[in-house]
Amino acid sequence: MSFPSVEEQLTVIKRGTVEIVPEHELIDKLKKSIKANKPLRIKLGVDPTRPDLHLGHSVILRKLRQFQDLGHEAILIIGGFTAMIGDPTGQNKTRPPLTPEEVEENAQTYIEQARKILDEEKTTLVNNNDWLGEMTFMDVVKLSSNLTVARMIERDDFSKRYKNNETISLHEFLYPLAQGQDSVYLKSDVELGGTDQKFNLLVGRDLQRSDGQDPQICLMMPLLAGTDGSMKMSKSYDNYIGIDEPENDLYGKVLSIPDDLIYSYFELVTDVPVDELNLIKQKIKKDPRNTKHDLAFTLTRMYHGKEAAKNARNHFEQTVINKNIPDDAPVIEFEAGSTHRLLDIISDANLTSSNGETKRMMKQGGISLEEEKIQDPNFEIKFEKGQELALKVGKRKFAKLKS
């Protein structure tokens, strides 16, 4: 196996990266790796608490993938043990610990989704419960003597919670230690993480050093902004775009991001080659509309393939721009000659959550049949043979009524 030059590798590695601590050590490691023809061990720990991966997660997974493509060894740690503690990072509450069964289940879901991004063949998968779970209380005591309380409460999240009189459970202090111990155990060369992980990543360096190892490089990626454009993408803010999302939703959601996020999305979550990024920057200025469509297309293509991406674009143009009923709308069949209240049809098809909501939407003009707004809650349809009516509920729900 041969590696690309240090220069070439750095170009890939630094794409979108916020900080490399310290960069010169990374260069040394890369040089040594080339010389010895030995891959670097790249560590990424994931928390199996939230099994739905979104583009925010993909930032870091893609970085790991890039390392794989450069020939390095990707080690994906499922935090089976650490999930039982719960990462305090960015939390203002103590997280409820998970049971081992939940961890196992979530880990499976995680891997299934991560395989869309990683090269599965070349990924070493481990569970930190295998070694952290074996440690004795004495081991933990020794390990924790490496850190001080002062240093722990320096951390933003802890000090904020402390000031606000919010609970900090003692075991939360152990999280960074556990994560750092992973690095010691795995002898990692590089650990990836979001900028919010800096503290945890640095602890790994400390612990490795005190174990006599060459400390790992910490590589921080930015937190991807969510569809609202201000907060980081997160399921709990409901501003996320899932990688499992159906193509039409994926496409549409990407289009809903604010314009000034377009570039960072290209940089962080697409497979567009590095040397095309500058071109894209120009394009955004000239033609934000189409560039954003390109972004939506690229992402849909990455997760669903080219064909699906074309369909999604088509679907968006049809439904959102032209406000038409899409071809793939679900079909509801009725007996010819029967009469039904529109209200009941909508309820039976679960297109709204209650009759009250349906009536409200009717009143507000959100329900239309064959492009005609229906505002009478008692509106009835008498079905004739061979009839096909297009029903639109709100802006995103459609159905075809057939008899």
Next chain:
RNA sequence: GGGGGGAUACCAAAGCGGCCAACUGGGGCAGACUGUAAAUCUGUUGUCUUACGACUUCGCAGGUUCGAAUCCUGCUCCCCCCA
């Protein structure tokens, strides 16, 4: 160990015996507008009902009262202060 405070709809947070299905903000939904599923503006936001109205909801279980989210008792959980 001692003292104090709190639990309200998706979230935050008012209400503190009838006018409360419950102020307000966020979020959601809808309409207008737009290159957009963005921004903005407007409306709306327990269930059933065309409507009148009925029913369920304010941590849990009881009680007082013509009437309780509001008062009393017990329980569960959370937080703070002192030690």
